[in-house]
Amino acid sequence: MDIGVLLPTGTAQWGEADDPRELIGFGRQAERLGFSSLFVNDSLISPRVEALTMLAALAPATDTVTLGTAALMPFLRRPVQVAQSLASIDLLSGGRLTVTVGAGFPGRFGRPLYTLSGVPWERRFTRLDETVALWRALWDGADHFHGEILRLDGIPPMTRTFRSGGPPVWLGGATSSALARTGRMYDGWLPYPPDPADYASGLADIRSAAADIGRAAEDITPALFVSVRIDDDVESGRRAMDAYARATYGMPLEELEKIQAVVTGSAAQVLERLGQYAAAGARHMVTRLGALGMRSQREQLERIADLIPAVQAEAEDVSAQTGSPLRTGHLA
Template sequence: MDIGVLLPTGAAQWGADGDPRDLVGFGRRAESLGFSSLFVNDSLISPRVEALTMLAALAPATETATLGTGALLPFLRRPIQAAQSLASIDLLSGGRLTVAVGAGFPGRFGRPFYTLSEVPWQRRFARLDDTVALWRALWDGADAFHGEILRFDDLPPATRPSRPGGPPVWLGGATPTALARAGRAYDGWLPYPPDPADYTAGLRDIHRAARAAGRAAERVTPALFVSVRIDEDVQSGRRALEDYARVAYGMPLEELERIQAVVTGSADQVLDGLTRYVAAGARHIVIRLGALDLRSQNDQLDRIAELISAVQASAERPSGPEMS
């Protein structure tokens, strides 16, 4: 059972008086408190420290934590250049990189980014799968790649990652198509369903798709992305998250909760909320801290760190969809 934290790389999260250089220290502190992974997100919505730049800074500054993207948007980058960057981070971290990817979403969270990147919105999922397949081919030393969309001949020698085959690549998303693709070709699944029951159902579909593709279901890491705020009670936590949702996402909390997993309340209430997802099958939880400056982020980090052992203990009880 792994519990990680999303670093507050957006300017809205580190606060008006915050120094983004403190994010490296924040990552080191999270590692020392027992968080087993440090994730960064990838977006053009607001000013932020670019995802791969942040992971490159964390690689020599940390020792044991997994360094992850949640989720990287590959279409924002040239695919061969991205493969080189990811392999370099994996090398600099001693093989600690995990790459969760996504294709973006309709509306302000996706389609405009394609226009800015000069990449067509159509067939975006096939392009994503092709990009990941290209990365893996480069990491294995291929000199050519002929995918459904991407085709390259005479590929130059690529930077090889620390691990044979490269870092694990997870898929975000929970549509039926995404579930089938995750089971068929990806190393993990990183969704954020508001209802734990939907997580269980999605994981069951992934296991089914994996077996149909001749893969062992346990090869797909079941992860979860969830926004968390520990406060006096649910009401006070929701008030704080209301401000967070409007600043970070430009939408009210009620709207955010319809599309993302959100857990708040007292420490006991948050523990109960997280263990419901553990019972649903999640085994790597990536926590987004619901706070709007680094001081408050550090406070939430301390509070959640006190729950880590309890959440991990809940994973020892039989739960989740059957693997058979």
């Protein structure tokens, strides 16, 4: 079981006196505390440190943690340029990059971003899958690519990735189409379902789709994106998470937890809930800290770090009982 953390790269999570350069120290602290991955978000809706820039800064500043996106939206950038950037980060990190991608959502997190990028909203899933296929072709040295949407010839030699074939590429999303596509062509799955039962059923669908084309279950890392806050005073913690939800999404906590995995409460309560996701099959948890301001973020980082051994033990117990091997991002 890998436990990672999402860095607070958005200005909505910073206090007035916070220095964004503290994010490098935050990442180093997470590595020292035992987190196995550092992830960053990607968006044009709210101001934030750009995702690939943040990962490039973290690459030489860290030693062992996986560096990931949760999730990168490729349509915001030119696909060949992104292939070059990702290869460069993979090289600078010594092969520690994992790339989760997504196509955006209807509403303000989708169509307006496509308009800003000059890319049509229609056929966005085909475009996403072709972009990933293009990256992989370029990382393998291809000089052309002929898809339904993307068609390129005479591509000059690209920067090669640290690893043959490039970094693992995961998909975020839990629609029936996303589950089938994950099983067929992606290296991992990073959703955020509010109910662990939905996670289990989604993972079963992915593995069924993978088996249909001869892929093994172990070829796909089952990950989870989950917002977490630990407080001795449960009600105080929920108020703090509500403030986080309103600052980040402009919606109250009771609405956010209907659409995303959110875990709050005492350490014991949080452990129990994360254990349910482990029992559902999650093997790499990317935790988003429900806190505003770097000081509060660091406090929550330490509290969650204290739970890492127990969460990992829960996953080991589940694995022993079910005979299902642990699958971690480092092995993807």
